[in-house]
Amino acid sequence: MLKSINSLFNIIGGILNILTESIYWSKDCIINRDKIYFQILNIGSNTIPVAALISLFIGGVLALQTGPQLAAFGIEENIGGIVGLSMVKELGPVMAAILVAGRIGSAMTAEISSMTVYEEVDALKTMDINPVKYLVMPRFIAVILVMPILVVFMDVVGWFGGAAVSSANQDIHVAYSIYFKNLKELVDFIAVLNGMIKSVFFGILIITICGYVGLSTKGGPREIGTSVTKAVVLCFVSILISDYFITRFLFLIGLD
Amino acid sequence: METNRQHRKLDNNNIISYLSGKPVSIVVSNISKSFGSNQVLRNLTLEVNSSETLVILGKSGSGKSVLLKHIIGLISPDTGSIYINGDNVTQQFDRAKHKVAMVFQSSALLNSITVKENVALYLKEHRIISDEQKLSSLVSSCLSIVDLEGKEDIMPSNLSGGMKKRVAVARALMMNPDLILFDEPTAGLDPMMVGNIAELINGLKQNVKVTQIVVTHNVNLASKIADRIAILYNGKILSIGTFDEMRLSTEPEIRQFFDSSLN
Numbered sequence: 001m002l003k004s005i006n007s008l009f010n011i012i013g014g015i016l017n018i019l020t021e022s023i024y025w026s027k028d029c030i031i032n033r034d035k036i037y038f039q040i041l042n043i044g045s046n047t048i049p050v051a052a053l054i055s056l057f058i059g060g061v062l063a064l065q066t067g068p069q070l071a072a073f074g075i076e077e078n079i080g081g082i083v084g085l086s087m088v089k090e091l092g093p094v095m096a097a098i099l100v101a102g103r104i105g106s107a108m109t110a111e112i113s114s115m116t117v118y119e120e121v122d123a124l125k126t127m128d129i130n131p132v133k134y135l136v137m138p139r140f141i142a143v144i145l146v147m148p149i150l151v152v153f154m155d156v157v158g159w160f161g162g163a164a165v166s167s168a169n170q171d172i173h174v175a176y177s178i179y180f181k182n183l184k185e186l187v188d189f190i191a192v193l194n195g196m197i198k199s200v201f202f203g204i205l206i207i208t209i210c211g212y213v214g215l216s217t218k219g220g221p222r223e224i225g226t227s228v229t230k231a232v233v234l235c236f237v238s239i240l241i242s243d244y245f246i247t248r249f250l251f252l253i254g255l256d
Numbered sequence: 257m258e259t260n261r262q263h264r265k266l267d268n269n270n271i272i273s274y275l276s277g278k279p280v281s282i283v284v285s286n287i288s289k290s291f292g293s294n295q296v297l298r299n300l301t302l303e304v305n306s307s308e309t310l311v312i313l314g315k316s317g318s319g320k321s322v323l324l325k326h327i328i329g330l331i332s333p334d335t336g337s338i339y340i341n342g343d344n345v346t347q348q349f350d351r352a353k354h355k356v357a358m359v360f361q362s363s364a365l366l367n368s369i370t371v372k373e374n375v376a377l378y379l380k381e382h383r384i385i386s387d388e389q390k391l392s393s394l395v396s397s398c399l400s401i402v403d404l405e406g407k408e409d410i411m412p413s414n415l416s417g418g419m420k421k422r423v424a425v426a427r428a429l430m431m432n433p434d435l436i437l438f439d440e441p442t443a444g445l446d447p448m449m450v451g452n453i454a455e456l457i458n459g460l461k462q463n464v465k466v467t468q469i470v471v472t473h474n475v476n477l478a479s480k481i482a483d484r485i486a487i488l489y490n491g492k493i494l495s496i497g498t499f500d501e502m503r504l505s506t507e508p509e510i511r512q513f514f515d516s517s518l519n
Contacts, residue, residue, distance in 0.1 A: 118364065123366070
């Protein structure tokens with residue numbers, strides 16, 4: 001029991017260490033803009049197609065689940081606002097974070113843990129190149145820049161998914177114009193900002209967790225796979241737990 | 257004759273004007289290191305004189321690589337101290353002050369970047385040379401020293417083991433080091449390449465006066481490059497001296513080692 005608690009604190013300490021180092025080395029972000037630009041393209045190209053697909057269906061299924069219930073009470077014209085708010089405040093940022101953890105976080109952990117196992121990280125250290133600065137910081141900056149854009153993109157695609165289902169489904173049957181009129185009334189900039197802040201927080205969480213797990217990998221090639229699994233599970237659990245607390249925090253500061 | 261050719265090659269190259277190895281002496285004092293219940297180094301003491309090539313001979317698992325990682329500051333000892341030019345580097349290794357390069361046994365090239373980017377990594381990351389043309393010229397010169405002209409744009413995954421090792425040597429040279437540590441530089445190389453590596457190490461010794469520590473279990477390589485040889489046995493330095501002194505030693509552990517290696 002004590003060993004588990006000790007191990008948990010070690011992990012939290014290690015992640016916080018990577019976070020502070022990443023923030024510190026962000027001072028060199030202009031000099032390293034090429035690496036950051038590469039990471040932005042990497043995150044974008046790897047996530048945008050899947051993000052479009054899943055958010056389209058998330059929006060659709062939201063409409064499919066809630067639309068008939070609303071129609072039963074004769075208030076189906078509110079479907080646009082319900083789908084819109086659900087996407088911007090919760091499903092957009094959380095699903096974007098899950099997607100980035102699965103596609104970018106796992107690849108990052110695999111790359112860094114393999115570099116650790118094959119002494120490439122040691123080689124960087126002998127050249128006085130800080131591994132966090134070289135391997136984590138560019139991704140850290142890139143994810144901060146990309147996550148809000150990715151979330152807004154997913155929100156918009158999700159809205160259209162909901163609109164398509166609301167319009168086509170005979171049990172709901174809400175026209176596009178009514179759907180978007182209601183959505184426009186209920187979804188304001190603060191709600192969108194709420195989701196964007198969440199997404200940046202989740203992005204930072206993913207990169208620091210994956211950076212920590214990758215750099216602390218010990219052993220042989222077998223450990224690379226173990227590290228990837230560990231990083232992805234840690235990311236998923238941390239995203240879902242921290243989602244509650246950050247939502248509570250945003251309520252407290254009036255960004256609800 | 258081959259050695260002279262290599263020396264001429266180093267003389268003729270503009271890399272030689274770039275390298276300026278400063279005299280570096282190392283004292284390893286009573287260091288011990290354990291990994292769990294496995295004690296790898298036991299009160300090991302060793303002195304390396306400036307500008308000498310010290311070869312550390314030992315069997316696999318005797319702690320040679322662990323010793324090198326202590327000297328370069330990748331591992332801290334449980335007890336004991338390490339001094340470079342009198343500075344205690346045991347806990348805090350000032351890499352800006354003590355320029356120590358290491359050629360890893362696995363080469364440890366960064367697989368996601370090209371040979372040129374690997375070799376230029378130190379200079380680029382520390383912004384020592386910002387002129388791209390000058391940097392390219394220096395990288396090409398460095399690669400020509402290790403017989404890899406024209407391989408700048410190849411990815412490390414497309415190189416043979418021997419070529420990777422030579423790129424690692426080129427990358428180490430670009431640090432303009434005062435001390436170079438070689439961890440099994442000839443492991444997995446053919447005899448001709450072993451000769452080339454030996455020539456390169458001798459060339460650096462004669463032209464740049466850089467201090468070199470070479471860890472190997474290849475007695476043939478040691479005979480070609482060593483000023484002194486240290487025998488590492490059971491986590492301790494068993495004996496230290498010239499190659500001939502070691503070869504003629506009557507101590508059973510050293511005798512056994514040389515006999516089995518030379519047969």
